[in-house]
Amino acid sequence: MEMLWNGLEQMLDSMWHAIPKIILGLVILGVGSYLVKLVLKVIRRRLEKRDVELSLRGFLLSVVKATLYIILLIVVAATMGFQVAGIATIFASAGLAIGLALQGSLSNFAGGVLVLLFKPFKVGDYISNPSGTEGTVERIDLLYTTLTGPTGLKIFSPNGPLANSVITNYSEITSRRHDFVVGIGYNENIKEAQNVIFAALAKHKAVLQSPEPIVFVSNLGDSSVDLNVRTWIGKADYWNTVFEIQQIIKVALDEANIEIPFPQRDLHIVSDKTK
Structure with missing residues (x-):
């Protein structure tokens, strides 16, 4: 009976000495919760001011909130006299295992954060x-x-x-450059062909005149003199114009009777006549 009484007395004595730590821990919990909310409010305003994407904004706030509360709970537990070293080790081991298992997903996640943050x-x-x-x-x-x-x-x-x-x-650009090649026959006048192409391009409203279109000889091919046509087109009209200008140049060259040759091969037959 006496041993039971001594044990109860020691337990009550330990609880009595622990009361100040418990009270201090509760105070830290209350003040810490207020500070966490204040920090989250400041971070939220900063994210809104920088116009961070909503999906990234919510995620970052959730991560910061969870991290701050975990730190707060560890501090409170340590203040009350609990052994937090073992708990911290468990959290670290679990985090390492999860990180190794989700290595590829974490890489994609980090990439998503960078894309949403730096845009x-x-x-x-x-x-x-x-x-x-x-x-x-x-x-x-x-x-x-x-x-x-x-x-x-x-x-x-x-x-x-x-x-x-x-x-x-x-x-992110206002205009795009388009290059394509038009071949003309070796017997054609290069300067005339260039003037015909310039005139055809000037009739298309989507082809910008600043920078001006450029037409130059880019290659002396087997069957043709290759002219490189370089134009700048507004991004909104780019795809339609790319196909239209090739058509109008072909029509203009046909009307000017300028040949657009196709690959061909000259064959010379040598006859060995015997007497």
């Missing part, structure tokens, strides 16, 4: 990269970017490789 492109932009990804950006998520290709197909590109590659953003 090399946005929804509605037409982009391409060396890996062959090309299309209009329809949606930017944290793991994948959805594009609509030139043929209307949906393309889902992982953000990791996309963020680490060279991205060409065609929507």
